[in-house]
Amino acid sequence: MAQADISRSAAQAPSAMGAFRALQIDPRLLGMIGALLIIWIGFDVLTGGLFLTPRNLFNLSVQTASVAVMATGMVFIIVMRHIDLSVGAMLGVIGMLMGWMQAQVLPDLLGFGSWAIAPITVLFGATVGALIGAGQGYVVGYLGVPAFIVTLGGLLIWRGAAWWVTSGQTVAPLDANFVVLGGGLRGTLGAEWSWMLAALACAATVALIAASRRRKIARAFPVKPLWAELTVGAILLGLIVSFTAIMNAYDVPQRAAERLYQSRGLTLPEGMILSHGIAVPVIIVLIVAVAMTVIARRTRFGRYVFAAGGNPDAADLAGVDTRKLTVKVFALMGFLTAIAAVIASARLQSAANDLGTLDELRVIAAAVIGGTALSGGIGTIYGAILGALVMQSLQSGMAMVGVDAPLQSIVVGVVLVVAVLADIVYRRRVGD
Template sequence: MNAQTQRLAVMAAVLVAIAIGFHALTGSFLTAENLYNIAQQTAVVGIVASGMALIIVARQIDLAVGSLLGAVGVLMAWLQYTQGWSVGASLLAGLAFALLIGLFQGWLSAVIGIPSFVVTLGGLVSLRGAAFLIADGKTQPVTEPGLLALGGGLDGSLGERGSWLLGAALIALIWGWQLVQRRALVRAGGTPDGKAGLISGVLGTLAVIAVVAVFNAYRIEGQEQGQGLPLPLVIWAAVVIVLGFIARHTRFGRYVYAIGGNPDAARLAGIPVRRVMIQLNLLLAALVALAAVVAMARLNAGTNSMGTGMELTVIAAAVIGGVSLAGGSGSVAGTVLGALIIQSIDSGLLLTDVSIGWRMVVLGQVLVAAVVFDRVVQK
């Protein structure tokens, strides 16, 4: 078991301990309803955190993701409600706006050489102002049922049958990927660790079955069938799977880790550092646009306050999940645990009637503790 896997195991154990502890205190933390709500509430942060992980791995930072989400969300809602655009056209316009901002910030950082901290700090302020100016600070409601389903809610889930079908597909993917890795290792002349692969596959299978069973157990009053997997969770899972594959099994992903490990050596080795950095910014911008769609659907509206303070939560999720602020190490999968740990702590404190002030204090110190743990591991 390598260091990254060990760290993920530790974070998973911490998450389980948090859940058990809060359930002992409240008696309601591990109920299907609360877990369903936690999954929905975490999805927006988790989608952005998966892209932020790669940004931090490459020794960069983006402080403007929350403001960009607000600007994109209110733009899409404003185009639908005030300007009468179709849902598809408004979503494409929001994506184009996000990509334009990502390209501009990436160009300033990678080509001009301005530190990403400075560039995105300016974006944090400017884009929040843009979010206000787009609709003059007015809330823009959205009513398209298909769009609202993406935010979860009564009609925003797969249902019991759909959830089991998706679960079966994920289990097949887990074992199929184990087989692909085993064959690749044999072709390379290595000796597969059958025991480790078996344990990994069994744990993954049990995790999928447990998640589907829990969400199917959540039934809204008056409905015979369980809700099943909420669509925000499905979208988040798809993002993590795709980005995880890109990070670990593509040339682009190897370039990102090489740049984070030593930018000068990566440049001398012929890696197009500037191009990769711009592509990273575009990737994160696209994920922010996707998260804005989910957030807008959850709120049934676009508001200029969407995403306020989210940049810190996203960075915290990445760091708690094992991404080193020094760059060069970390994983997309770790951000899932990081985001769930943050949301679980916040939800647990809320259930125990802790005031918002103390919740903020605790969450801030959790981030500090994660950074301290990262430094200890590095040493």
């Protein structure tokens, strides 16, 4: 009987392993998710159940947004075998310029409280960011100065420039419509719109999975078994629904809800409870993630970036203009940094010259923890966003536990080194 049980277990083991392989889930992705769950559960125990609450998870999603947006651009930078140390300082100067525009320039031109102040400010910031990034990319690509030196100089230049915009004075308050983009009380969707967005996301997920499967079959490419496709789809739908339910479980305080209704000239119905729902910064991250994934996988530009990073000499021989490509990648990084500056300054409802301090390290760490290889050619957008979430979870959890700031930096540094080491070991084993 024992021998029969052993034989049966041995026969079942390969089928279970084969079933897992049929799902075609990246092992590194599972590792990051596992690490994130360990971090969350550990801090939840240490804080007496305060970490895994709708309120804290809502705040965590908003706090992660600006770094996550920049991390998607840093993936392209590192894939191209470059680095950008200036993104934190660039965020600071762009945030100060946008604050100066909406507080001192645009109200005189358009009138105080004009609806056009916010969109013009965002457009202005995005243009400045793209120009700064393109300028740094030109020096790297066409003049041949190493990106490390160019962006290290940029770190010093733009941090100093952020002070000169308003002589070090903090700009506040910012335009009311602009502040919505930071995810405050007015910067959320509420329960109904959040569920509508979740339904749209679920429908899009199903449609994309089905379209991808049909496309592979039409081109005679190998496809997952149908059960594996359905399992992956069910997991994704479950994550979307669960996230939305958690965000909707965070109720708006009653007094804040009353003030919100009063600002609209309405009275809050007795007994009515408002939910925050999904925050606007999270929606921005979602849009950026989808756009950057499409760029990486479906456009010539994205294919050239990964080809040039994987083998620059071969890319040159194939006719890829790597110098021009470098300018475009840094311009994209500057544009995304401007979007992050919008989120960061709007969340704080002010612009200070120290905005974005040390964000360059958090962004690089997020991209590397997310699986982007420093040797170039390898990286994913979803990995970078997950890496940003891991970084912010560590910082938020340690702050809640009461860990001193210097020790927080030590822990983050150790995690970064361990993550790179684990990635190197993994790639060696896969290569073998």
